[in-house]
Amino acid sequence: MPFIPHTEEDIRAMLDRIGAESVEDLFDEIPADLRSPPLTGIPEGENEMGITRLMQERAAKDGMASNFIGAGAYEHHIPAAVWQIATRGEFYSAYTPYQAEASQGTLQLIYEYQTMISRLTGMEVSNASLYDGASALAEAVLMAVRVNRRSKSKRVLLPGALHPDYRKVVRTLIGNQGIELVELPFDETTGQTPVDALAPYADEDVTAMVISQPNFFGILEDVDALTGWAEERGIPVIAVVNPVSLALLKPPGEWGTNGVDIVVGEGQPLGAPLSSGGPYFGFMTTLKKHIRQMPGRIVGRAEDADGKPGFVLTLQAREQHIRRSKATSNICTNQGLVVTAATIHMSLLGDEGLTRVAEACYANTHALVEKLAAKGIKPRFTGEYFHEVALDFGGDAANRVQTMADAGVLAGFELGRDYAQLDGCVLACATETKTESDLEQYVTTWEQAA
Amino acid sequence: MSTTDAHLIFERSRAGRSAVAQAPRDHAATRIPANLQRKSAPGLPAASELDVVRHYTRLSQKNFSIDTEFYPLGSCTMKYNPRACNSLAMLPGFLNRHPHAPASHSQGFLHTMFELQEMLKEVTGMKAVSLAPMAGAQGEFTGVAMIRAYHDARGDTERREIIVPDAAHGTNPATAIMCGYEVREIPTDASGDVNIEALKEAVGPQTAGIMLTNPSTVGVFERRISEIAKIVHDAGGLLYYDGANLNAILGKVRPGDMGFDVIHMNLHKTFSTPHGGGGPGSGAVGVGERLLPHLPVPHVIEDGAEGYRFATEADYPETIGRLAAFAGNAGVLLRAYVYMRMLGREGMQRVSEFATLNANYLARELERAGFDLAYPERRATHEFIVTLKKQAKSTGLTAGDVAKRLLDHGYHAPTTYFPLLVPECLLVEPTETESKETLDGFVAAMAAILEEAGRDIDTIKAAPHHLPNRRFNEVAAAKALNVVFEAPAEADTLARTGTSG
Numbered sequence: 001m002p003f004i005p006h007t008e009e010d011i012r013a014m015l016d017r018i019g020a021e022s023v024e025d026l027f028d029e030i031p032a033d034l035r036s037p038p039l040t041g042i043p044e045g046e047n048e049m050g051i052t053r054l055m056q057e058r059a060a061k062d063g064m065a066s067n068f069i070g071a072g073a074y075e076h077h078i079p080a081a082v083w084q085i086a087t088r089g090e091f092y093s094a095y096t097p098y099q100a101e102a103s104q105g106t107l108q109l110i111y112e113y114q115t116m117i118s119r120l121t122g123m124e125v126s127n128a129s130l131y132d133g134a135s136a137l138a139e140a141v142l143m144a145v146r147v148n149r150r151s152k153s154k155r156v157l158l159p160g161a162l163h164p165d166y167r168k169v170v171r172t173l174i175g176n177q178g179i180e181l182v183e184l185p186f187d188e189t190t191g192q193t194p195v196d197a198l199a200p201y202a203d204e205d206v207t208a209m210v211i212s213q214p215n216f217f218g219i220l221e222d223v224d225a226l227t228g229w230a231e232e233r234g235i236p237v238i239a240v241v242n243p244v245s246l247a248l249l250k251p252p253g254e255w256g257t258n259g260v261d262i263v264v265g266e267g268q269p270l271g272a273p274l275s276s277g278g279p280y281f282g283f284m285t286t287l288k289k290h291i292r293q294m295p296g297r298i299v300g301r302a303e304d305a306d307g308k309p310g311f312v313l314t315l316q317a318r319e320q321h322i323r324r325s326k327a328t329s330n331i332c333t334n335q336g337l338v339v340t341a342a343t344i345h346m347s348l349l350g351d352e353g354l355t356r357v358a359e360a361c362y363a364n365t366h367a368l369v370e371k372l373a374a375k376g377i378k379p380r381f382t383g384e385y386f387h388e389v390a391l392d393f394g395g396d397a398a399n400r401v402q403t404m405a406d407a408g409v410l411a412g413f414e415l416g417r418d419y420a421q422l423d424g425c426v427l428a429c430a431t432e433t434k435t436e437s438d439l440e441q442y443v444t445t446w447e448q449a450a
Numbered sequence: 451m452s453t454t455d456a457h458l459i460f461e462r463s464r465a466g467r468s469a470v471a472q473a474p475r476d477h478a479a480t481r482i483p484a485n486l487q488r489k490s491a492p493g494l495p496a497a498s499e500l501d502v503v504r505h506y507t508r509l510s511q512k513n514f515s516i517d518t519e520f521y522p523l524g525s526c527t528m529k530y531n532p533r534a535c536n537s538l539a540m541l542p543g544f545l546n547r548h549p550h551a552p553a554s555h556s557q558g559f560l561h562t563m564f565e566l567q568e569m570l571k572e573v574t575g576m577k578a579v580s581l582a583p584m585a586g587a588q589g590e591f592t593g594v595a596m597i598r599a600y601h602d603a604r605g606d607t608e609r610r611e612i613i614v615p616d617a618a619h620g621t622n623p624a625t626a627i628m629c630g631y632e633v634r635e636i637p638t639d640a641s642g643d644v645n646i647e648a649l650k651e652a653v654g655p656q657t658a659g660i661m662l663t664n665p666s667t668v669g670v671f672e673r674r675i676s677e678i679a680k681i682v683h684d685a686g687g688l689l690y691y692d693g694a695n696l697n698a699i700l701g702k703v704r705p706g707d708m709g710f711d712v713i714h715m716n717l718h719k720t721f722s723t724p725h726g727g728g729g730p731g732s733g734a735v736g737v738g739e740r741l742l743p744h745l746p747v748p749h750v751i752e753d754g755a756e757g758y759r760f761a762t763e764a765d766y767p768e769t770i771g772r773l774a775a776f777a778g779n780a781g782v783l784l785r786a787y788v789y790m791r792m793l794g795r796e797g798m799q800r801v802s803e804f805a806t807l808n809a810n811y812l813a814r815e816l817e818r819a820g821f822d823l824a825y826p827e828r829r830a831t832h833e834f835i836v837t838l839k840k841q842a843k844s845t846g847l848t849a850g851d852v853a854k855r856l857l858d859h860g861y862h863a864p865t866t867y868f869p870l871l872v873p874e875c876l877l878v879e880p881t882e883t884e885s886k887e888t889l890d891g892f893v894a895a896m897a898a899i900l901e902e903a904g905r906d907i908d909t910i911k912a913a914p915h916h917l918p919n920r921r922f923n924e925v926a927a928a929k930a931l932n933v934v935f936e937a938p939a940e941a942d943t944l945a946r947t948g949t950s951g
Binding site: 001002003004005006010011013014015017018019020023026027028029030031033034035036038039040041042043044045046047048051052054055056057058059060061062063064065067069071072073075077079081083085087088089090091092093094095096097098099100101102103104105106108109111112114115116118119120124125126128129131132133134135163165166168169171172173175176177178220223224246247248249250251254266273274275276277278279280281288291297298299300301302303304305306308310312314315317319320321322323324325326327329330331332333334335336337338340343344346347348349350351352353354355356357359360362363384386401402405406410413432 | 458459460468469471472473474475476477478479480481482483485486487488489491492493494495496497499502503505506507509510511512513514515516517518519521523526528529530531532534536538540541542543544545546547548549550551552554555556557558559561562568569571572573575584585586587588590591595598619620621623624625626627628629630631633670671673675676699701702703704707708718722724725726727728729730731746770771772773774775776777778779780781782784788790791792793794795796797798799800803804806807808810811814815828829853854857862863865868882883884885886912914917918919920921922923924926927928930931932933934935
């Protein structure tokens with residue numbers, strides 16, 4: 001029996017001690033008319049060798065195309081040590097550190113993670129992670145509404161140039177809270193969210209405002225001007241950022257005059273493989289004064305009975321298992337194992353490594369744009385971009401993207417899916433994993449797909 | 451333990467040191483406008499690859515885990531996580547697949563996800579499954595949001611209450627609130643079942659639905675579930691099944707056959723994906739006919755000659771929408787698939803049979819050793835509750851004391867002080883993957899603690915004694931609140947590097 005250690009002798013001895021005739025007797029409280037029919041829809045069991053063969057075949061089917069799609073999930077090199085250590089049984093098969101004395105490994109690691117992500121974003125405090133970038137933004141919106149009690153409108157401004165699936169997730173998760181989401185238009189020439197777009201709300205009651213840096217199109221926003229507008233009006237700002245970009249870009253804690261209130265983002269670029277979209281993790285950092293409104297687990301330093309330092313889950317009174325219907329969120333389990341990987345990843349890269357990764361991403365994407373410009377393909381927007389760019393493929397984009405895919409190059413994300421006015425545009429990203437010949441291959445497959 | 455063990459990775463940093471093999475070659479400086487550039491380095495660790503590997507390997511050794519200790523944490527199903535599930539989910543073809551890769555380049559993954567949906571449908575008796583929710587609590591949200599979408603779609607908008615038994619997980623009431631509902635609690639009767647009379651009084655035209663766990667959180671099977679379903683349905687409400695305890699009934703009885711309209715499953719419990727120190731989980735949802743149009747996207751559908759693809763809002767115009775930027779915790783789903791295929795049809799009910807055998811055996815042996823069961827007249831399911839009410843009075847031995855002293859004996863503690871309605875309780879879930887010898891060892895440790903309490907309660911009150919730390923002052927920690935390392939980045943790198951070893 002796979003993964004069940006009982007011998008016939010064990011079973012007999014255990015039933016005797018229980019005082020039952022058979023294992024079946026132990027289910028005698030379940031009404032007979034409810035018993036399950038045979039599970040004919042599930043195949044018979046496979047041994048490890050058999051399932052290995054099957055999974056290898058399936059994985060091989062999805063091929064090894066050269067990937068230039070980003071759109072919220074980015075291909076980066078992950079040091080071998082990251083997942084080898086993260087999948088050690090002591091991290092992999094432990095649970096939420098409810099027993100602090102028996103969980104110092106996980107707890108100290110999370111404390112270190114909180115420190116790293118706070119520093120990267122320029123903020124004061126962090127939680128232990130949320131599910132992903134999009135759901136972290138939804139939690140941030142709910143948190144901002146709790147923080148800004150002065151505002152009565154529950155109106156939140158968010159850019160149209162924010163990841164479209166983030167906007168959808170926010171709508172799903174906060175849809176029943178009476179919050180009004182207002183989308184700000186982007187400038188069709190630069191791809192930026194202009195401060196002018198805020199003018200209609202200058203004298204309105206606004207509860208919070210979201211800024212994405214870079215935005216979905218890879219374009220760099222004028223974050224100081226946008227944050228400054230909100231600061232003048234006492235409106236809390238939520239920043240949505242790419243953590244790798246923060247090696248080069250001004251951290252949200254320094255935007256405007258005093259920085260933003262809440263920072264969230266997708267943690268995937270810090271050591272999580274693309275893996276079809278998950279598991280990733282959402283990060284959230286904020287200011288000390290808002291910490292009691294923050295959702296999720298938080299680890300704090302503590303002293304034990306001998307005065308020896310260590311770490312515990314802290315401020316648990318915010319959470320669902322204590323406060324039940326009055327909790328800051330229903331979140332319980334988060335993305336611990338991926339945070340473990342991210343912490344090891346950030347430690348291995350350090351400031352210098354992360355900066356070099358960010359510079360290489362920037363350089364490769366700009367080099368790709370130059371190569372394509374020589375063939376007459378131009379970026380759709382004029383704004384400065386980090387490591388992702390909207391390319392105007394023209395009317396036959398869908399066919400060309402599929403033809404390129406069949407030739408082994410995933411050219412990018414088709415923007416027409418979410419933006420009718422950007423039909424024919426493809427969002428492409430060349431990270432540090434791409435070599436000169438990968439970039440050349442992109443250009444040649446593009447030409448051949450014409 | 452030497453004091454160097456408590457050093458943070460920042461305190462092991464030295465300016466100028468780095469794991470050079472991990473950095474790409476140098477590139478020309480960027481042309482990012484000066485006002486958008488970062489002015490000072492973030493302050494990540496500056497350490498060699500060996501520094502980092504040794505630091506985190508040593509940290510891992512301070513954890514209890516399933517791979518190293520018996521971990522009978524009730525309600526969490528801490529069973530063995532087969533290693534093949536991990537290595538096969540991490541095959542390069544799966545790891546490198548971008549979530550927006552075209553369907554033409556995704557048939558291996560999509561086919562696998564489709565089959566996982568089908569197997570989960572079969573084992574739960576539901577009509578359709580979506581794998582999108584990223585954890586149990588998000589699965590709960592999804593379920594209740596669908597209940598709301600169902601009532602709203604029918605113009606039945608006066609239903610504002612969700613009924614929750616007082617024994618429910620804290621996520622249940624928190625979820626109902628996130629979905630814009632009010633929570634109405636109903637009591638549990640003396641035998642651990644829902645109080646039917648209280649339920650009858652609670653339902654009405656304001657009832658949107660009920661959230662139930664079966665077996666319940668007190669570790670017994672809700673015998674009158676069909677009657678409960680009828681009462682709620684007759685009142686126009688729907689039934690939500692919290693799949694936290696699905697391990698107890700796998701292959702024996704299906705939530706769909708009990709009358710539930712929507713369920714979530716914790717794949718990280720029942721289907722043995724790793725708990726990872728607190729996630730990632732996966733809270734797949736299953737629905738009956740009524741909620742089908744509201745299923746979250748994306749989920750995998752068959753599309754004729756094209757093979758498999760993700761369904762979107764265009765296919766499901768009445769969907770509650772998206773829960774994640776992409777398609778959920780795909781890597782977790784792959785692990786669950788491998789696990790289910792290895793168990794197969796005949797393995798499903800073996801899970802519940804041996805989980806139940808172990809729990810009943812352990813319950814009776816603990817009873818013989820002098821512990822009180824909270825529901826001694828009932829069959830244990832996959833878990834059971836011990837109450838220390840009597841001992842707390844006589845010797846001062848509390849559930850929390852037992853938990854801490856068990857750590858000294860090399861066992862992770864059961865869940866303590868949950869459910870809230872049983873005083874001084876331990877919720878014990880041994881799971882099917884533990885052997886009789888392990889259970890016997892645990893009983894011996896529990897008996898030793900009980901004996902010790904009679905003669906030396908002080909030693910127990912001061913436990914644990916053999917772990918990296920003694921008991922913490924959590925109140926002081928919450929007051930002083932230190933959640934990030936405060937030393938400035940420059941000081942870190944000057945800090946003396948601890949010698950490890």
